[in-house]
Amino acid sequence: MKAVQLVAYGKPLEIREVPTPEPVGENVLVRIGGAGLCHSDLHIMEGKIPILPYLPFTLGHENAGYVEKVGPNVKGFNVGDKVAVYGGWSEKVDRFVLKGEENLSDVTKWVGIGKPGGYAEYLLVPSYRYLLPLGNLDPVEAAPLTDAGLTPYRAIKKLLPHLYPDSTVVIIGAGGLGQFGVRYAKLLTPEVNVVTVDVNRRKLEIARELGSDYVVDSTEKDPVKEVKELTGGEGAQGVVDFVGSDVTMNQAYAMAGRQGTVVIVGLAGGTLKFSAGTVNEVSVTTSNWGTQLELSEVLALARRGVIKARVERIGFEQVNETFERLAKGEVEGRAVLVP
Ligand code: NAD
Ligand code: ZN
Incomplete structure (x- = not known):
């Protein structure tokens, strides 16, 4: 064969x-x-x-x-x-x-x-x-x-216990996996605001079609600042990083609000600078298939x-x-x- x-x-x-x-x-x-x-x-x-x-x-x-x-x-x-x-x-x-x-x-x-x-x-x-x-x-x-359909399903489910109506979920990287992430964030959660971050305009258009409420082109705008502004300074309650690079992992952590959850799915080999002693109680985890x-x-x-x-x-x-x-x-x- x-x-x-x-x-x-x-x-x-x-x-x-x-x-x-x-x-x-x-x-x-x-x-x-x-x-x-x-x-x-x-x-x-x-x-x-x-x-x-x-x-x-x-x-x-x-x-x-x-x-x-x-x-x-x-x-x-x-x-x-x-x-x-x-x-x-x-x-x-x-x-x-x-x-x-x-x-x-x-x-x-x-x-x-x-x-x-x-x-x-x-x-x-x-x-x-x-x-x-x-x-x-x-x-x-x-x-x-x-x-592509399964991995984000597990990742988004990890956020569910921490979300509440009108809280914000951020999807970083709306490719094969991330597009399902956007969809699940709308389908499985209690009426949250979904923000999608990507570096590619077409991917952001697709994220909009899939129900993303806001999109951020991170080649043009700082996604951390955008998410903070959109949430009145609080930050996101859930962030799923479908890239996993130094840049995106640190953005994901920085845009999470108090007791927010960051799930790293992407395997781009990034490292997160995690500071102990902060008062925000953010949880960071990975998700595997x-x-x-x-x-x-x-x-x-x-x-x-x-x-x-x-x-x-x-x-x-x-x-x-x-x-x-x-x-x-x-x-x-x-x-x-x-x-
Ligand atoms: P993909 O190439 O289809 O999508 C990646 C998306 O990320 C693209 O839309 C791209 O434009 C965007 N992107 C690239 N750099 C970015 C940045 N700095 N900020 C925001 N967006 C950015 O890839 P995929 O097949 O969806 O896989 C995504 C990642 O998930 C890969 O690293 C892959 O190895 C990993 N993965 C992990 C698991 C797991 O179990 N943890 C399973 C499958 C895939
Ligand atoms: Zn895969």
């Missing part, structure tokens, strides 16, 4: 011929319907997150498609079924797996990060238990839900038509040029590889 592989850090991906895996036991071979291009792959390809077990390696952790072939011990799935693939695979049974939080367990076994991913014609899924039926959803539209239960909830929201990825379909030959556009912020929503 064809697969798009990283052969060396800092080099473009290559389309290579690799053996089509054979499902055994409770494995399922999924024919990829769509595999989303995530900015995390860019960090990995640049060698900034040294996590891959070996090279050449097939990336792709945002996958949906069709059951192609099942191992003899697979239950409840048949050839042709449309499925989303939950990618937080774990071979451990630790405290977090027992809690249903495989996304905190065994990162070295995740799809497209520890095990071959979905930038290929077929994907070997270790167990049918990682599959979720799509129902009326199209695999191309559903693929981004497994990460999501659970399979959370993914099932995200799929339910998509089936009800209240969330939807902004999808651009690409073929194998366009993967490198599309990653270049993603790096420059020129992909409007999510680019999805359709083999």
Whole structure:
């Protein structure tokens, strides 16, 4: 089968011929319907997150498609079924797996990060238990839900206990993930004001379309000052940083109000200068992908038509040029590889 592989850090991906895996036991071979291009792959390809077990390696952790072939011990799935693939695979049974939080367990076994991913014609899924039926959803539209849709769902939920009506939530970085963040901030919270910060005008227009009440172009205005002004000096009750650079993390912290919560999702390798002894009691945390239960909830929201990825379909030959556009912020929503 064809697969798009990283052969060396800092080099473009290559389309290579690799053996089509054979499902055994409770494995399922999924024919990829769509595999989303995530900015995390860019960090990995640049060698900034040294996590891959070996090279050449097939990336792709945002996958949906069709059951192609099942191992003899697979239950409840048949050839042709449309499925989303939950990618937080774990071979451990630790405290977090027992809690249903495989996304905190065994990162070295995740799809497209520890095990071959979905930038290929077929994907070997270790167990049918990682599959979720799509129902009326199209695999191309559903693929981004497994990460771009899922990760912000978990991140925004971390804010919920701290928000109150008319408080303010700030989304920094309205790309593939952040656009879902804007939507969830409107959908899941008690009538808050949503402010979106980005460096790209088009992304800010999209954030407005998705319901953001205010937008700030941080190439033109200081987002910390803007948020303070919009909140009468108080600051935001919740901030989610979908960039994670030195600049954005420090902006996020500085714009949070008393007992505000800052959730860092972006993996741009930033460091936060955190000052002890301040009277604002701001909490700073990270958020890591999501659970399979959370993914099932995200799929339910998509089936009800209240969330939807902004999808651009690409073929194998366009993967490198599309990653270049993603790096420059020129992909409007999510680019999805359709083999
Ligand atoms: P993306 O490229 O689609 O979106 C990034 C957005 O940030 C773009 O709109 C860009 O214009 C904007 N941006 C860049 N610099 C900015 C700045 N200084 N201020 C404000 N906005 C800025 O990327 P994505 O696929 O949505 O991923 C976003 C980040 O989340 C990446 O770092 C990725 O690695 C990370 N990620 C984390 C997890 C997790 O579990 N924690 C999961 C998936 C992705
Ligand atoms: Zn990702």
